[in-house]
Amino acid sequence: MFEDFTLFPEAASTVAGGIDRLYFFLIGMTTFAVAGILSALILFSIRYRRRPDRAAQQIDGSVPLEIIWSAIPLALWVFIFGWSAKLYLEIHTTPSEGMTYFVTGKQWMWKIQHPTGQREINTMHVPRGEVVILKLVSEDVIHDFFVPAFRIKQDVLPGTQYTTIWFEATKVGTYDLFCAEYCGTKHSEMIGSVVVMDPADYQAWLDGQPAGQDPVDAGRVLFENLRCVTCHDAGSGQRGPDLSGRFGRPTSLSDGRTVLFDESYVRESILEPKRRLSAGYQPLMPTYTGQVTDTQINQLIAYVKSLANSDVAPKGGDADGGNGQ
Numbered sequence: 001m002f003e004d005f006t007l008f009p010e011a012a013s014t015v016a017g018g019i020d021r022l023y024f025f026l027i028g029m030t031t032f033a034v035a036g037i038l039s040a041l042i043l044f045s046i047r048y049r050r051r052p053d054r055a056a057q058q059i060d061g062s063v064p065l066e067i068i069w070s071a072i073p074l075a076l077w078v079f080i081f082g083w084s085a086k087l088y089l090e091i092h093t094t095p096s097e098g099m100t101y102f103v104t105g106k107q108w109m110w111k112i113q114h115p116t117g118q119r120e121i122n123t124m125h126v127p128r129g130e131v132v133i134l135k136l137v138s139e140d141v142i143h144d145f146f147v148p149a150f151r152i153k154q155d156v157l158p159g160t161q162y163t164t165i166w167f168e169a170t171k172v173g174t175y176d177l178f179c180a181e182y183c184g185t186k187h188s189e190m191i192g193s194v195v196v197m198d199p200a201d202y203q204a205w206l207d208g209q210p211a212g213q214d215p216v217d218a219g220r221v222l223f224e225n226l227r228c229v230t231c232h233d234a235g236s237g238q239r240g241p242d243l244s245g246r247f248g249r250p251t252s253l254s255d256g257r258t259v260l261f262d263e264s265y266v267r268e269s270i271l272e273p274k275r276r277l278s279a280g281y282q283p284l285m286p287t288y289t290g291q292v293t294d295t296q297i298n299q300l301i302a303y304v305k306s307l308a309n310s311d312v313a314p315k316g317g318d319a320d321g322g323n324g325q
Helices: 016-047 063-092 199-207 215-225 263-271 294-306
Strands: 099-106 109-113 119-121 123-127 131-138 143-147 152-156 163-168 173-179 191-197 250-252 258-260
Touching (some): 016 063, 099 294, 109 123, 119 123, 131 143, 131 152, 152 163, 263 294
Parallel strands (some): 123 191
Antiparallel strands (some): 099 109, 131 163, 173 191
């Protein structure tokens, strides 16, 4: 009956061990403190219980004792804070390079797009030993991407902004994927799995899948079909900026702020083009909300991203199609 029971989920990522060590330290410290307090309570209850032959005595206290019992917990909490902050920064500092997957949460499923264009629902195949960067967004309500074995958990928000989490799997196997945010009547059915494979096996699996449309090529075609080039083609009279070399760099806005030109900015420029207008351009672009799917937005982002190191103006400029983003 209990042969498959485990108190803790398997640790299968590079950050899992560090999180577990902190957690076990907290459990140990809490157990020690509770045992000490209960022992003192029992001992003092017996040693100093009321007796008919003993009168109460006034105790003035001890300043050194008060300093000790304040300083020790303070030192412990500062130590725990430093340890936790280090782990938090490690988990939430996205590596500069890795395999970028786009993940879309929808009542009640996970839609996954591989870097090479293949798509899956509720299953994500990844290679062991590779950094996997997840760009997460929701089509409807707030979801939460949670893989216990990797010790990663990230809110997935509706709207224009992506949230990001990463992991590097260390063990081959199939691991549970949950939505950890109540998202409706079938929330408990929004489950999936992450399948970790050896790199050679992953490549063989990938080669055996139906050929996915390359996101960059698909984005280029979509960019041209949406006539984004009308406003973003470099040259005199252009109404939107040339995006060659802009992705991943700061960009100035019309209100004086500076933001990073990243996936969230491109997505926002497609869906809410007037929200953060680039400096020097007019708010001419219409919204594409309802006209492009999340998959198509990801393809447009991939195309714009491919122009990051380009020195030549794109034939299909920017994913915001005529805004000034």
